[in-house]
Amino acid sequence: MGYPMTRGTQRSVPTLAAVLERFGAKMSFAKGREIFGQDDDADLIHCLVTGSVRTTRLMSDGRRQIGNFYYRGDVIGLETGPVHRFAAEALADCTIRVVRRSTLGVLGDGELNMAIWEATRRELERTQEHLLVLGRKSACERVASFLMSVANRDAAGRVSLTMTRQDMADYLDLTIETVSRMVSQLQALQIVEFTSCRDFQVKSWGELQSLAA
Amino acid sequence: MGYPMTRGTQRSVPTLAAVLERFGAKMSFAKGREIFGQDDDADLIHCLVTGSVRTTRLMSDGRRQIGNFYYRGDVIGLETGPVHRFAAEALADCTIRVVRRSTLGVLGDGELNMAIWEATRRELERTQEHLLVLGRKSACERVASFLMSVANRDAAGRVSLTMTRQDMADYLDLTIETVSRMVSQLQALQIVEFTSCRDFQVKSWGELQSLAA
DNA sequence: CGGGGCCTTGATGCTGTTCAAATAGAGTGG
DNA sequence: CCACTCTATTTGAACAGCATCAAGGCCCCG
Numbered sequence: 363m364g365y366p367m368t369r370g371t372q373r374s375v376p377t378l379a380a381v382l383e384r385f386g387a388k389m390s391f392a393k394g395r396e397i398f399g400q401d402d403d404a405d406l407i408h409c410l411v412t413g414s415v416r417t418t419r420l421m422s423d424g425r426r427q428i429g430n431f432y433y434r435g436d437v438i439g440l441e442t443g444p445v446h447r448f449a450a451e452a453l454a455d456c457t458i459r460v461v462r463r464s465t466l467g468v469l470g471d472g473e474l475n476m477a478i479w480e481a482t483r484r485e486l487e488r489t490q491e492h493l494l495v496l497g498r499k500s501a502c503e504r505v506a507s508f509l510m511s512v513a514n515r516d517a518a519g520r521v522s523l524t525m526t527r528q529d530m531a532d533y534l535d536l537t538i539e540t541v542s543r544m545v546s547q548l549q550a551l552q553i554v555e556f557t558s559c560r561d562f563q564v565k566s567w568g569e570l571q572s573l574a575a
Numbered sequence: 576m577g578y579p580m581t582r583g584t585q586r587s588v589p590t591l592a593a594v595l596e597r598f599g600a601k602m603s604f605a606k607g608r609e610i611f612g613q614d615d616d617a618d619l620i621h622c623l624v625t626g627s628v629r630t631t632r633l634m635s636d637g638r639r640q641i642g643n644f645y646y647r648g649d650v651i652g653l654e655t656g657p658v659h660r661f662a663a664e665a666l667a668d669c670t671i672r673v674v675r676r677s678t679l680g681v682l683g684d685g686e687l688n689m690a691i692w693e694a695t696r697r698e699l700e701r702t703q704e705h706l707l708v709l710g711r712k713s714a715c716e717r718v719a720s721f722l723m724s725v726a727n728r729d730a731a732g733r734v735s736l737t738m739t740r741q742d743m744a745d746y747l748d749l750t751i752e753t754v755s756r757m758v759s760q761l762q763a764l765q766i767v768e769f770t771s772c773r774d775f776q777v778k779s780w781g782e783l784q785s786l787a788a
Numbered sequence: 789c790g791g792g793g794c795c796t797t798g799a800t801g802c803t804g805t806t807c808a809a810a811t812a813g814a815g816t817g818g
Numbered sequence: 819c820c821a822c823t824c825t826a827t828t829t830g831a832a833c834a835g836c837a838t839c840a841a842g843g844c845c846c847c848g
Contacts, residue, residue, distance in 0.1 A: 419707070421707070421711060422788055423788070425711050427706070427707055427710055427711055429703070443696070443700070447700075447703065479692070482695065482696070482699065483656070483695070485699065486695065486698060486699045486702065487656070487660075489699065489702045489703055489706060490642070490660065490702055492706060493640070493702060493705060493706050493709065494632070494634070494640055496706065496709050496710050496748075497640055497709050497748040498634060498638050498640055498748065500803080500804090501803075501804065526826070526827090527826070527827065527828095528826085535709075535710040535711070536804075536805090537804075537805060537806080538826090538827080538828095539804090539805075539806085539827095539828080539829085540803090540804055540805075542827060542828055542829080543804090543828080543829080545827095545828095546828070546829085558812095558813085559812080559813080559826075559827060559828085575635055575636070713835080713836095714835075714836065739793095739794070739795090740794075740795065740796095741794085749836075749837090750836075750837055750838080751794090751795080751796095752795095752796080752797085752836090752837075752838080753835090753836060753837075755795060755796055755797080756796080756797080756836095758795095758796095759796070759797085771844095771845090772794080772795060772796085772844085772845090789848100790847105790848090791846105791847090791848085792845105792846095792847095792848105793844100793845090793846085793847105794843105794844080794845085794846100795842105795843080795844070795845095796841105796842085796843070796844090797840105797841085797842080797843095798839105798840085798841085798842100799838100799839085799840085799841105800837100800838085800839080800840105801836105801837085801838075801839095802835105802836090802837075802838090803834105803835090803836085803837090804833105804834090804835090804836100805832105805833080805834075805835090806831100806832085806833070806834090807830105807831090807832085807833095808829105808830085808831085808832105809828105809829085809830085810827105810828080810829080810830095811826100811827080811828070811829090812825100812826080812827070812828085813824100813825085813826075813827090814823100814824085814825080814826090815822105815823085815824085815825095816821100816822085816823080816824100817820105817821095817822085817823105818819105818820085818821085818822100
């Protein structure tokens, strides 16, 4: 295969996700709905069964920071403190399993706690990676990194973006116009091919990788 | 507990730090020395008794990312994986207590694990805060935030920077020249006063705060 | 006194933002 | 199914902020 083996840093947390699917209460959220709000009590842990989610944080001056995007199987709501520092919103219709932390504590035989611990560690790594992207990359490199991380979710590298350009811009700390320009540029270079503004396929993993480096 | 609640977001982790001071092996590092390296085995947990430390990460293209600065009482080396993703270097002569994770596991009566957990949570929060600074702030705001976070360590707001301008620049994702200019600017506005290029005092907390917002 | 870091300051240019406008797409009601 | 509307996206042009390049000053230490 023409693309590198480091296809995403995603590792699964089977225990936690599996347990949440079995024991958690099932909830549904329509596209655009808020799953939990910034400063909400953070007692619930959510496991995303279907759909996709973004976490956002509003600043005093109205600017918006996107924490992360989450997909099927991801655990969200693992905030470190008593209240959520980010809000979570459904990018598409979602089904979610939730459990109370306190319930987990009762069930918790150590293995579960390990799983939560592991998920938190992953969250820290994702944040550090994000920091690196924002801190040390050009606009083009950021967009390339992002597209690659999304495309890595599919073996053929053909995916549909569930988020808007504005979401991407907020995540990458760029403007929507710059994101759009970089996307056009990557397409002109025949590195990716967009069939519509949301659907694309990777054409050259190698060049995408070297840009994302 | 009545630990000093300064202006910053710093909370202490008395248990872990206290235990490390009692049980940990004592080590000294001269200014500039590496405490652990990137990709080193991450079995040791370090507690900074005196001195200050920076964690750095080198990228393939030679650019350098600074993870954080640490001071007396901080716990470093709490990486999430088996190896260190950042190197740690002494900014000044340091004394450090170290223990093996495995040792802690033996000692661990739950309370210790909670303390490690707490320290990791703090690390995540610090990283998220850093992300926010890099992602959504101008050069001037970044430098103001940084000076404020440092000054918060002292009740009078009079402190000595232990790091070089280059360290600050790498941390804030700016160039050394821009950092220097912003420092000069903040001084011209009489918000801070530098007695030498490393020592300063906050003159107007209000203005500094509103810039750092 | 001289050398070498480290820091500051100035001039110029590039990258990404801002402002503006056109185009494409999705959703809705007839 | 089509026309209409509203939002999302793309593209262009001018501008701003920070980087880069260059030169000079400060300070420590031999």
